[in-house]
Amino acid sequence: MMKDQLRDFIDRISDTHHVSDNDVEMLQGEILRDGITSRLEVESLLALDRVVTAAENWGAALTKLIVDYVVWSRAPHGAVSNDDAFWLATLLEIGGPSPNAMNIAYAMLDEAGHVDVALLDFIMRGRQQARLSQIAA
Numbered sequence: 668m669m670k671d672q673l674r675d676f677i678d679r680i681s682d683t684h685h686v687s688d689n690d691v692e693m694l695q696g697e698i699l700r701d702g703i704t705s706r707l708e709v710e711s712l713l714a715l716d717r718v719v720t721a722a723e724n725w726g727a728a729l730t731k732l733i734v735d736y737v738v739w740s741r742a743p744h745g746a747v748s749n750d751d752a753f754w755l756a757t758l759l760e761i762g763g764p765s766p767n768a769m770n771i772a773y774a775m776l777d778e779a780g781h782v783d784v785a786l787l788d789f790i791m792r793g794r795q796q797a798r799l800s801q802i803a804a
Contacts, residue, residue, distance in 0.1 A: 680715055686725045687722050776790070
C-alpha cells in the first residue's frame, strides 16, 4: 500500500517531469518523514527517478530512503537478504544501471553487514557496462 501523500507527490512530479529542492525537502520532511514502508513505494520512486530531471539532492535523498528501508526496516536488520537483493537488483537494472541506481547499490554495500550476491552481480554488470561505454566513446 502507498500513502496518499506519496501518490499525490508522484503524480505531480510525473506531470512536471522535475524534482526540485523543495520537492525533496517535502518528501523527506513531511511525506516520508518516517521512511518508506513498502516495496510498492520503492518501486514507484525508482520508476519516477527514471523519467524525471532532478535537483542535485534528489539522488542522495532517494538513496537514503531506499537504503534505510531495505537495510534497517526489513528483516534481517542490517543485512540485505537474497529475496530483497534479487528484487532490488531487478528494479535497479530496469533501463540500465543509472547513476542513482549504482549509488543505491553501493550504499547498500556500505551500510549493510551482509549483502546477497544478487546485488553484487548488479554492481559488476553496471561497472562492466560503464567500461564498455567508455571504450565505445
